[in-house]
Amino acid sequence: MGDDGCKFSMKRRDLLRMIGVTAGSAAMYQAMSSLGLAAESTFKPPSPLQGAPKGTTVLILGAGIAGMVAAYELRQAGYQVQVLEYNHRPGGRNWSLRGGDRFTELGGFTQHCQFAPGLYLNPGPWRLPHHHRGILSYCKKLGVPLEAFVQVNHNAYVHSAKAFGGKPQRYRAINADYRGHVAELLAKTTQQGKLEGQVTKEDQERLLESLRDWGALDKNLAYARGITSSNRRGFDKDPGGGVSARPLPSQPLGLHDVLGSGLWQALSMGEIYEFQTTLLQPVGGMGRIGEAFGRELQGLIRYDAKVTAIQQDATGVTVGYEDTATPGQTLHARADWCLCTIPLSILGQLPLNVGQPMADAIAAVPYAASVKVGLQFKRRFWEEDEHIYGGITYTDLPISNISYPSTDFHAAGKGVLLGAYMWGLDAYEFTAMTPDQRVRKAVEYGSQIHPQYTREFEHGVTVGWHRSPFTMGCFGVWSEEARARHYDNLCQIDGRIALAGEHASYLPAWQEGAVTSALDAIGRIHQRVVAGASA
């Protein structure tokens, strides 16, 4: 879950197949475009809501990012706000698992996280694009310090069990070689006069000049063994100081090998808007945002409150809920208005009296499967042995991603890797396993890339999002078709109820979708309130 890269990874096809199966969506290509569109936020700093009638009450369901943004802004505008939250903590999918934490998933397995102090897994979102200005503005307001998140690491690996005998390749080499071959092919074609009629003579000259630089071509416009290409892909013997320090260039891979490996599929990841530099993360774990909101809203949030029914009438909304510590007894909360941020996967199962359009919309959005596994090792061998500082290794093994910490470089002692980040069919398979099995499998697969795993592994923790009792899935997957028919109906206020969350946005799975949908929804509720008061 999370932000996130599900949508763009090498196994995109699996996800698309899954969507096809689950939602019966239209053309795959359209779905792919739809998934790919999550991008820069339309966020503008909210202008204060003016003129809230005294005593107007709003009940917010869910203390995730959407719910807490709404609570923060509505309280500021003078509303009386109460928030009901299922978990014992604020944040929802904004969450970091640390040593001492516990997590009980559907099915009853309880994990006790034993990470060393300072180490964590973000089961949900883990990256903040610099253009997600809504969520970033709350980080600033709440004093949550940010640091750079390393996405692309030229020294991390791209790996296919089926290519190069299963030997991981450095991202740097595949990246340089693909680009170099593309540049050489186009340069040759240009020189052979094959662009005549398409590109002016003058632009052909400029194109050749640019391709030489951009593709690291030699003076004959070839991408070939030499200092120029090695200065992109790396050397056989790197330059140094003193005597015998002259470098030896390396031999580029052939076009056929690069194309056949399929490893080029990892090359556009860092070019996608959401993964472009500079990506950010909160210092100490993504959960720091939820925690800061929780402190800010102290007294407003009732935790351990499991919503069981939502009933509106002409003057307000009554919500039934249970205290999960003392189940069986239904409590009630009532307010003039209700902002519901409960994921549709759960909301669809609750008694809720809204009109057919919103009800249909709630039912139209399946939830993506996703699994993350965090693995603690005795030492940061990826830095010590392999000189990998942050970034992500991509593999076609089911674990899909291995991500290295972007901070505390060279720290002595233990370290935690994101040992798997999967979705689609593999995620379903892993979700069916016990947490222990998931961790063991992640270690097994990962050791194909890092043989050190076997000796250095200590402890793992994992979240399979379809077993998460508060979301029952990772994020709402909108097909193009569902979006066209249902999205507006989902977002329109129904009586005294409005919905918000990533599912009510064009930024599926991203916290920015939660922020912007919450601001949009409370703005519209406020308009109605003010209009009603003056009527």
Place this chain on the structure above:
Amino acid sequence: MGDDGCKFSMKRRDLLRMIGVTAGSAAMYQAMSSLGLAAESTFKPPSPLQGAPKGTTVLILGAGIAGMVAAYELRQAGYQVQVLEYNHRPGGRNWSLRGGDRFTELGGFTQHCQFAPGLYLNPGPWRLPHHHRGILSYCKKLGVPLEAFVQVNHNAYVHSAKAFGGKPQRYRAINADYRGHVAELLAKTTQQGKLEGQVTKEDQERLLESLRDWGALDKNLAYARGITSSNRRGFDKDPGGGVSARPLPSQPLGLHDVLGSGLWQALSMGEIYEFQTTLLQPVGGMGRIGEAFGRELQGLIRYDAKVTAIQQDATGVTVGYEDTATPGQTLHARADWCLCTIPLSILGQLPLNVGQPMADAIAAVPYAASVKVGLQFKRRFWEEDEHIYGGITYTDLPISNISYPSTDFHAAGKGVLLGAYMWGLDAYEFTAMTPDQRVRKAVEYGSQIHPQYTREFEHGVTVGWHRSPFTMGCFGVWSEEARARHYDNLCQIDGRIALAGEHASYLPAWQEGAVTSALDAIGRIHQRVVAGASA
């Protein structure tokens, strides 16, 4: 000076012209290759030097990185070490200017740095490639914490005063559009059968599939306005949450405009081995490394010691020096061996009795000009107004680079930008100005990119390396020809004197060159010592 990017920036041609003029080097293209080759270090952790005869003394000239690495290792091996350093501080070009610091340059101008606490300019090196394992290993040993340095920022600018009416373009857009057009041209060519005979049918299919993904082409293999291209280059209206949140795609620039702008020249910077991710920097400024070495070597370094003569004989080396606090009086230090790390620009002017080959080598290496300017502003407007978190803006204005801090994102209060990083002809011109004029000029040029400069600027500090009394230049520029004739002669031990520093390496301007050359030199001195002792 420094690491550094001089060699690869958009104005590379100026540097090459300058080298041509100064050093009378051979073909430009060779020079360019030579400059471009600085890459991964050959560093292996040094095995301890065994069997140093008791009482053997080594005099080290210069407490820069090379000199301090040598002192650290030789002391450990049992040698009696003394270091003479011109400055009042350790580090040499490894240096951060902070509030309260002062710097007097040749010509007599003294600057008093007034930066706010925590802010700094690195006049010299500012980036640590992850593959420069020598310098990184000393960071680890000395406990200097590291963090990510952001090189490429898709949201920073590329700028030409002559393109797009002087309006800065986001890196993201130029990058996506160049790549997209290249992919489309090659895809079309392939579809038209123009690669027949060069590429197999099967590889042509794979090439098309890969270009579609890699270049963000649409289903017709065109790079055109739409969600797919906007998800690389950005949207006209970005997606958001709630109602009316549907995104609007943006219009890519045409091939002709991208090529004509020359802005593509900035696109390969982050692809160069030395600038590939993950780049690192010491927390708190590059100078933290020199400072840590200085603490480690306390008592071994004599500061304010200006070397005036180096004289060897059959049994040792005598060095004359002045205490810069009480000039006019020559002091002497003597040792069995001497490791000299004084830049060749200065060493060439000192009395020194070495053989003709080393003397010729010392004279053969001109020093590059470089100027940096640090500018303090009242607020971090680049983050607040422009959402630029770290990274570098490239311009064809003389300032060449504007670099944004990679840390303390969202910090309230003042911030410091690297407001100019220049070399070649522009650097000579700026070096001829007073520090005040340099700062004013940097503000003037920079305000063409960031109009906020005018209102927000507070204070600047600048180093023109040809006015640095301890280097008289930025780094040693080796032509291919000079390298072939003189490099080995520079590195060979001459009697009882050996040289080390970036100038004695294939990693010109990089600290890694200093580290590896120092380790190489002391290894060879040690061999001679041990051989002599057992003879």
